[in-house]
Amino acid sequence: MSIKITSLEESKRGSCPKEYGFGTVFSDHMFTQDYDQKQGWHDAEINPYHNLSLDPTAAVLHYGQEIFEGLKAYHRADGQINLFRPEANCERFNLSAKRMVMPAVDVNQHLEAMHKLINLDKNWVPKTANGSSLYIRPTMIATSSKIGLGAAAQYKHFILTMPAGPYFAGGFNPISVYIADTYRRAVVGGVGEAKTGGNYAASLFISEEVAKKGYTQVLWLDAIEGRYVEEVGAMNICFVYEGSRIVTPSLSGSILRGITRDSILKLAPTLGYDMTEEQLDIHQILSDIASGKITEVFGCGTAAVISPVGKLCLKGKVYEVNGNKSGPVSKHLYDQLTGIQYGTVEDAFGWTQLLKS
Ligand SMILES: Cc1ncc(COP(=O)(O)O)c(C=O)c1O
Numbered sequence: 001m002s003i004k005i006t007s008l009e010e011s012k013r014g015s016c017p018k019e020y021g022f023g024t025v026f027s028d029h030m031f032t033q034d035y036d037q038k039q040g041w042h043d044a045e046i047n048p049y050h051n052l053s054l055d056p057t058a059a060v061l062h063y064g065q066e067i068f069e070g071l072k073a074y075h076r077a078d079g080q081i082n083l084f085r086p087e088a089n090c091e092r093f094n095l096s097a098k099r100m101v102m103p104a105v106d107v108n109q110h111l112e113a114m115h116k117l118i119n120l121d122k123n124w125v126p127k128t129a130n131g132s133s134l135y136i137r138p139t140m141i142a143t144s145s146k147i148g149l150g151a152a153a154q155y156k157h158f159i160l161t162m163p164a165g166p167y168f169a170g171g172f173n174p175i176s177v178y179i180a181d182t183y184r185r186a187v188v189g190g191v192g193e194a195k196t197g198g199n200y201a202a203s204l205f206i207s208e209e210v211a212k213k214g215y216t217q218v219l220w221l222d223a224i225e226g227r228y229v230e231e232v233g234a235m236n237i238c239f240v241y242e243g244s245r246i247v248t249p250s251l252s253g254s255i256l257r258g259i260t261r262d263s264i265l266k267l268a269p270t271l272g273y274d275m276t277e278e279q280l281d282i283h284q285i286l287s288d289i290a291s292g293k294i295t296e297v298f299g300c301g302t303a304a305v306i307s308p309v310g311k312l313c314l315k316g317k318v319y320e321v322n323g324n325k326s327g328p329v330s331k332h333l334y335d336q337l338t339g340i341q342y343g344t345v346e347d348a349f350g351w352t353q354l355l356k357s
Pocket residue numbers: 070231233234235236256257258259260261300301302303
């Protein structure tokens with residue numbers, strides 16, 4: 001693919017600021033390309049970060065035909081930059097595209113676009129290995145201007161990057177989780193497996209409600225019986241039995257195929273843990289927490305990597321895990337996975353890709 005690059009003059013370029021948090025400060029450049037049925041993907045460009053211009057009838061604005069992704073680039077101690085599982089991420093982007101009747105992107109071209117974009121904005125990759133990274137947000141939207149429900153004929157694919165601060169700035173502290181007993185995230189046969197904006201919009205109402213009660217995340221149950229554990233907020237979830245056996249819900253069709261989840265499934269057995277995917281009944285889980293058989297609970301996803309859970313609440317009853325403290329298994333997995341990402345632990349799985357210059 002030939003990408004037309006128009007870069008900011010050196011004197012106008014920024015770099016990673018001291019304070020950035022997450023999602024409010026963006027790197028200097030962005031990638032875009034357009035699709036129509038006649039030309040396929042075309043006009044691949046990297047330009048300075050800019051607003052998009054859309055017709056008010058653009059299909060994405062009315063029918064939500066949209067997908068996105070999230071992955072990270074990490075500064076290694078030797079000065080090089082690692083991308084973590086970018087092919088797996090792009091393959092999931094294409095799975096989402098298929099479900100939302102959108103055109104696939106070519107994996108190699110998508111990766112080339114990311115490498116070129118990050119190379120240009122290398123100065124924006126945070127240099128501290130304390131959990132900081134460059135967050136990469138590939139997105140695709142339906143741009144056809146037509147009011148009338150149907151798959152669009154035109155699309156825009158764009159990639160933004162932004163520095164992301166350490167998730168655990170205040171320490172590896174557990175979060176509190178409210179189990180949604182009436183609201184549901186996704187149903188089998190629906191779009192829960194796709195990373196599409198509507199899933200996230202639909203989660204906001206209950207997330208806002210539980211935040212008022214002091215809970216940071218919502219635990220989602222299956223939509224048919226309201227009984228089986230699915231995910232926690234925008235993370236997959238794992239339960240640790242007696243400090244040695246890890247279980248995570250099996251992919252049901254309504255759970256996002258998390259790349260961190262998949263990495264833990266592969267990594268944990270090499271660290272001596274027994275790891276399985278099972279259908280998990282919330283009542284059994286809560287009873288195993290109450291009896292102390294479950295010694296740790298944690299969410300897993302690109303943002304936090306591992307996020308220990310200290311408290312779960314169902315219909316007002318609170319279940320505390322490990323005295324509301326993070327535990328050794330969560331920390332072990334966090335250290336190993338982040339070690340691979342920052343290049344301080346050997347990557348036996350070939351998950352990291354060095355940024356090409
Ligand atoms: C709903 C949902 N579940 C799980 C995850 C975790 O996926 P990953 O580990 O690929 O970030 C995410 C984040 O992408 C998500 O949005």
